[in-house]
Amino acid sequence: MTASRATIFALAAALVVSLAGCSAAESPDTKAPQASDKISIDEFSQVAAKLDFSTELAALPLDQYRTQSPEYLAAVHRSMESVTNSCLKKQGLAPVKDAQEQTQNLPAPDRTFGIWGVGEAEAFGFAVNPARSKPQVNTLDRGTAYNEALGQCMEETRTQLSETLEFSQAPDIEYKISQAVHEHVVESKAGKQALTDRYTCLKDAGLVTDSETLWISEQYFSLPPADQIPVAVSTARCSVESGAIQTLFDLTARYQSAYMAIYEAPLAELQKQQSEYRSKLERVIATGEVEGAKTNG
Template sequence: MPTAIVSPSSRSGSYIDKTLGTVSIASYQKVSAVLNFTDATARLPLSAVSLQTDKIAALTQHAIAILTDRCMAEAGFAELSSSVEWNWNGEENRTFGQWNVAAAKKYGFLPNPTRAIPTVDTGSQTPAYLATLPNCAEKALAPIRDDLVFLQDTRNIDYEIYSAAYDATLASADGRAALAERAACLHKNRIEVDPRTYGPVDGYLRQSQIVQIHAATIYAQCSIKTGTIRVLFDIDAKYQAAYMAKNASAIAKLNVRRIEIEKKMTTIVDGALV
């Protein structure tokens, strides 16, 4: 993430990011995040224009699989992409820690495997298939290579705003207070807390799965019970909105590119040649 400088006026809602400059959230108090507490996902101002959305991620993976299938079919192998369920609602949004209690009770600190981004399983294919795949994939992805590079470029304005808003949220007085309240909840439930992250210490990852599930469940419960998740995502939403307004021209250009990429990937998925 870009290096950020905490402004002396952070408590009043102003923040200075080394890359994007100063913003104030004083006029964005009505902006908030839309949280889905069942799936532990969040819709924020950037969600409408960002390249880093669940929809684009799944669409891109689907397009990659179809292009690869075409090449592999020419080499005499069966297509695999049609056997994958490509609808994807996204993984738990752990930007500010775990908050999916049901998933924590089942998987501990591990991501929910049923919510992983769809991919084609090539591990069970024949040695001949696996030997052909690398060169075929390299050739197949040529039509969208520039798009893939662009999607992963951390210099894009959406990534810079995401990073700046995240840093600003953690630097804010209300954000720090919310983190401290969750940490107190963890302490009360005898979960050892890392003072740097306000979450469970990494040592739990080396414990048994039973211990991990217990610690992760308390973590998720404290995130909800203390209101920490709501507070942090709402602050994050305000800073995202402020930085988006400050960089409106760059956001508009990014959105045009996003629409172009989304249209191209959709065309591939719908079966038309690139």
């Protein structure tokens, strides 16, 4: 992976976006969650997901254990920015941007089960609101020498924060539970019915659909952005009006709750590790230095 010297922290963004999970906070003796597990959600029938239809964000029980929470990922970004800026300052160069002044953007929408924000669809079609992406700063006007130094500092930052990045990248118990839960939801009787109900709505709306995936034709996503908007709006409305999106996320919340009861100890250990790493990140953000860090060369 190479750093783009035209934009700040493209390397950092690529690293964080590509995260697949968290640190493995589970004992080698702990059986990993699997889609084939026999899981009952009967005792969790009152559990429901809290959906924000304006932002397409779902609040779920397992969120408290997510290393990839918006707050944690923001801390990772800010720590990388802080170390890189510190490196630049040591060379007598101006920081690209003060890491202390970074603002958090609204997280990306949760489209695990497809688009469901009608307002977002009306404005952006299937695309995500650009304001929900991390802004990048162009440094071309600072010249070749500055950008070469920036690239070197970013590589050094990656090395110094390698332990934190490795923690973020290793599939952990929360990630494995999430994977198993998704399979349970879409294969459950209630989940299949919800998907079928939405599929019927999509067909009734005159959209070209795929009977195997119970979804709209992939060809719609290749249309010009403006042509995608009416399709995205109809799709989002069907997700909501058929009741499918609420049902699918409610099922997710219930299966998550069932797994959380089974994996209480490993999840508690994961949360402890996350707290320790978050404290390290806050110190890095404040000082621009990584205690005991590795260095290149």
